[in-house]
Amino acid sequence: MVKTPDIDTVWQWLDQVPDPEIPVISLVDLGIVRDVAYQGDRVRITLSPTYSGCPATRVIEEDVRTAMRDHGIDQVIINQQISPPWTTDWMSDKGKAKLKDYGIAPPSAKGQPEACPICGAGAVSLVSQFGSTPCKAHWRCEECRESFDYFKCI
Amino acid sequence: MGDHLFEFLLRQGDNTLILSHRISEWCGHAPIIEEDIALANIALDLLGQTQMWLGLAAEVEGAGRSADDLAMLRDAWDFRNSILVERPNGDFGQTMMRQFLFDAYHVELLNRLVSSADERIAAIAAKSLKEVEYHVERSASIVIALGDGSEESHARMQAALDDQWTFAGELFETDAGDHALNDAGIAPLPSELRAGFNARATAVLGDATLIIPETTFAHSGGRSGKRHSEHLGHLLTQMQWLQRAYPGATW
Numbered sequence: 433m434v435k436t437p438d439i440d441t442v443w444q445w446l447d448q449v450p451d452p453e454i455p456v457i458s459l460v461d462l463g464i465v466r467d468v469a470y471q472g473d474r475v476r477i478t479l480s481p482t483y484s485g486c487p488a489t490r491v492i493e494e495d496v497r498t499a500m501r502d503h504g505i506d507q508v509i510i511n512q513q514i515s516p517p518w519t520t521d522w523m524s525d526k527g528k529a530k531l532k533d534y535g536i537a538p539p540s541a542k543g544q545p546e547a548c549p550i551c552g553a554g555a556v557s558l559v560s561q562f563g564s565t566p567c568k569a570h571w572r573c574e575e576c577r578e579s580f581d582y583f584k585c586i
Numbered sequence: 587m588g589d590h591l592f593e594f595l596l597r598q599g600d601n602t603l604i605l606s607h608r609i610s611e612w613c614g615h616a617p618i619i620e621e622d623i624a625l626a627n628i629a630l631d632l633l634g635q636t637q638m639w640l641g642l643a644a645e646v647e648g649a650g651r652s653a654d655d656l657a658m659l660r661d662a663w664d665f666r667n668s669i670l671v672e673r674p675n676g677d678f679g680q681t682m683m684r685q686f687l688f689d690a691y692h693v694e695l696l697n698r699l700v701s702s703a704d705e706r707i708a709a710i711a712a713k714s715l716k717e718v719e720y721h722v723e724r725s726a727s728i729v730i731a732l733g734d735g736s737e738e739s740h741a742r743m744q745a746a747l748d749d750q751w752t753f754a755g756e757l758f759e760t761d762a763g764d765h766a767l768n769d770a771g772i773a774p775l776p777s778e779l780r781a782g783f784n785a786r787a788t789a790v791l792g793d794a795t796l797i798i799p800e801t802t803f804a805h806s807g808g809r810s811g812k813r814h815s816e817h818l819g820h821l822l823t824q825m826q827w828l829q830r831a832y833p834g835a836t837w
């Protein structure tokens with residue numbers, strides 16, 4: 433019999449689960465875990481998809497179940513919640529810093545990258561409004577000439 | 587009301603599904619890799635929106651069908667998408683012109699649906715709107731770049747506009763079901779969306795140095811399901827092939 437974890441502990445566990453497409457940040461960093469609560473004696477986790485067609489949504493659900501099972505919790509209820517819609521404002525500062533270290537420019541209220549995540553130069557230009565996934569756009573640095581992903585601000 | 591609501595949800599989900607499938611046909615064929623990736627991502631957004639619309643349609647119908655059943659097991663006459671989105675891709679310019687005309691309508695519609703009296707519809711609209719605002723920004727900028735581009739690209743974009751303008755009219759067609767939903771505060775009348783669409787189209791197509799055809803004729807028959815074009819059946823044979831050949835197949 434596993435001891436019933438408190439809610440904070442579950443949040444900490446979820447903060448260890450990497451995003452399947454950008455594994456340097458966790459699901460909690462990404463801001464897609466909206467709620468953790470007990471429903472009776474079962475843990476209920478509420479997730480919000482980033483983009484409605486995001487192919488990682490199902491993988492994320494499985495990853496959450498696996499992580500909880502690894503901690504001895506077999507009975508998990510997962511809710512998908514689309515309202516209010518996910519926004520990059522829910523991304524943690526820790527997550528944004530990790531994105532930058534990884535070479536992805538974090539979302540910015542300016543609607544474009546603050547700076548090149550590789551060399552830090554401010555002169556950057558748009559290559560394409562879509563990058564390798566729906567959540568990213570493709571930019572280029574005018575200084576170091578490297579191209580990089582920008583996590584779109586939505 | 588239940589029938590009107592089901593019909594309305596099919597119209598939303600079928601528009602996004604069929605357009606998504608059309609755009610995905612570009613995968614591996616677009617003129618440059620950035621556009622290839624962008625089109626695939628837009629197709630993915632639209633497919634995600636389809637899951638929400640047809641998922642709700644299935645729930646409202648209450649006949650035990652799922653979103654997948656609705657997408658994969660209906661035949662052409664049961665689809666309620668506008669003819670515009672089932673038309674073949676043509677060249678890249680034609681695809682982007684169709685995309686712009688649809689996006690410009692779509693963003694007007696979603697902007698109204700976010701305040702629908704039906705909370706489920708408002709939630710789907712709010713989620714979709716964030717994606718579609720980005721789509722229209724992109725399709726408008728490409729239409730402008732190509733329209734106001736070389737002699738060749740300008741001529742192709744004008745031909746695309748001449749070809750597709752009469753298909754955009756159907757998006758604003760309004761029937762008794764639309765009136766019933768509008769009276770209940772669930773959805774705007776499609777005809778009310780025309781002014782906002784026209785304003786955007788006039789501005790963007792003007793910047794693109796393109797001339798909007800003067801005709802007010804509009805092709806019709808898709809959103810009522812009465813008379814789709816010959817292209818929809820061909821599209822479905824490809825899109826639904828797996829479920830037709832191997833019923834119930836899953837992976």
Ligand SMILES: [Zn+2]
Nearest residue numbers: 548551573576
């Ligand atoms: Zn740089």
